[in-house]
Amino acid sequence: MSADANRLLANARLPGVELFHADFSGQPFGRHSHDAFAIGAILSGVGGYQCRGARHAIPAGHLSLMNPQEPHTGHAESSRLVYRMLYIEEARLPALLGRKRLPRGFAELNPSDDGAVAAGLARVAVEFERQDCLALETELLSLLEQVFVRHGGLRALAPAPRDGGVTARLRDYLEAHYREALSLEQLGVLLQRHPRHLIEAFRRCYGVPPHTYLLQRRVREAKRRLLADEPLVEVALSLGFYDQAHFSTTFRRFTGVTPGRFQRGLHA
Missing domain, CATH: 2.60.120.10 (Jelly Rolls)
Incomplete structure (x- = not known):
């Protein structure tokens, strides 16, 4: 090798x-x-x-x-x-x-x-x-x-407190910007919280971290577009997936089927 x-x-x-x-x-x-x-x-x-x-x-x-x-x-x-x-x-x-x-x-x-x-x-x-x-x-x-x-000798921190106002604002932002490439640093600056706090508070409130919520939102939009018969490649690229394989893996993770099988099932 x-x-x-x-x-x-x-x-x-x-x-x-x-x-x-x-x-x-x-x-x-x-x-x-x-x-x-x-x-x-x-x-x-x-x-x-x-x-x-x-x-x-x-x-x-x-x-x-x-x-x-x-x-x-x-x-x-x-x-x-x-x-x-x-x-x-x-x-x-x-x-x-x-x-x-x-x-x-x-x-x-x-x-x-x-x-x-x-x-x-x-x-x-x-x-x-x-x-x-x-x-x-x-x-x-x-x-x-x-x-x-x-x-490494670091003391574990106590769980982040509930922060309903901030987590709701973060959810609304994710809903409005789900097509974009976002970063925790950007979200932390926007909401004036450390990224670790955002992750923990969001998970406590919605059960998943922000990036999982964002993927779920993209899959929900992908299903809508596939129902409208949009091409798989166009849907994947417009929703910010890394490539077709990433789109397929993510779609199957949340729906149980690949996007291609989902779309073919519409015409069965």
Whole structure:
């Protein structure tokens, strides 16, 4: 497997955040460091590196956590290594977490995990591919809160209080702007609340986070347009879906059938 299988993803609306999807066999990484927190999960194979004066082997099912400016090497201990690594610049954390103080950092480099952090990282990876900023920010904030509480010494916050006026305004805004590419940062500025507060308060009120509500609204509009016999591709693109596959997957998630089958059923 060549190094060409590696991918580094970023989103212009989320500066200081990158996702590295590594898939290689023989590419070593010499001693280096990052100006970011690194949060990774081994998907298959065994990863290895030298750090803090010791050699580490990381099997699938373990996390790989690194603090900023921590020198280390990297290599594959197995014939093939696949992992995901999320990089978050240290200066971005207070704003993303909604905290004045940074977490103290990761004491353990490769803890075993019950799958929650790895699953959260997988959801972040999916949204990086789709470039849906609202969904990506939602999954990212959830992952960061989780990993730093579980492994970084961050104290869990109390649930956000009910905020009926703000959540109603947010719902109305989503209803009016469901075709647009929205971001949590934009919504936070508009409603003068931290994105984490908006997510939690909205979920408590409506049962789902804002990006799920937005997808449901788009599917509702998609059904109306499909009933009018509009072409599938035009419907998908006009409603802000990443591609036809994203449209089909989302439509089926909320209706149980693909948009094509829904539309064909109208003429059966």
